[in-house]
Amino acid sequence: MKVKLLTTVLVLCFFLSVPAVASAHGAKISCETKKAIEITATYDSGEPLSGGQVTIYAPDDPSTPWRKAKCDENGKYIFIPDPSKPGTWDIQVRQAGHGDMIHIPVGEDMTVGASGSTGYTPLQIILMGACVVWGFIGTALFFSVRRGR
């Protein structure tokens, strides 16, 4: 009886001492730092193009989309350009017939140059608008005076 019990305990100990191999269910996360480009698409009024369709064209083939995606609810989209394709990346965002295209120069060392967007401050916009409106008023006054003579 004692021998039987000892044998059972030994067998049990043997199985428990074998290390469980769990490689089939394992997971591994690695990380590395990369330079990404974040774009923000908004309407003229400042509202985001939430869900706007993003089309990215790589420098080596500006006619075939390199990637197609959608902006998030804040009109933002992040992508990592292919390091093997330095040059000007064209990104178009479109929604309901509205949209714009931005041209981003990316160097071989992944440095991002200044994009072609023209962002005016509100003061500049007001000043420019006032100049144009004054031009129209001046035209009206000019022709009014000629008529009066």
Add this chain to the structure above:
Amino acid sequence: MHIPDGILPASVCLGGYVTAGAATWYSLRKIGRKEDPREGVPKASLLTAAFFVASWIHIPVPPASVHLVLNGLLGVVLGYYAFPAVLIGLFFQAVMFQHGGLSTLGVNATIMGIPALLAYYLFQLRNVVSKNNRVATTVFGFLAGAGGMGIGVFAAMVLLVTTVPAHVDAAAERASIYALTFAHIPLMVLEGVFTALVVLFLQRVKPDMLGENDKTSA
């Protein structure tokens, strides 16, 4: 409603310039036949300024924001001067603020300028009833203001829906175009009411601005 660069195919942009060129030629020909073609320039210039500024007045209607256009009002008050006024206003909007685009200037002028001329013809129908009838002026002023914008929005919708490029999710794009088109309905009513108020005011204080005394040379 201002279609920017890069949205429409080149053939459509070119077609837009052809129709805009034809409409400009027709309008200038009609203006040239007036007894004094310069007579309408001051009011055309002032209303071009109003058209230029109107696009800054945004009204938030999801999924985008819509803005005043005033093409119906321009048509009613300016008549044949409306198309050149729209064209010049759009040019400055595109050049100064990238609102619209230079490649789509012809298309935008067509979808906003030709409805302005149609609004003018529609408003002239009030003469069938009576020139000085306030009710007729109000009704036709509203119809011209709302119709001018409505026709323009419809034309833009048809253009955009039929030219969705292959690389874009067509169903999503069309759904958002339809949504944006419907978002213009309150604005149509607003522009109709605004146009009706303006023409009523002009009829009371300066009826000759509504083309009451239009003369054409033989």
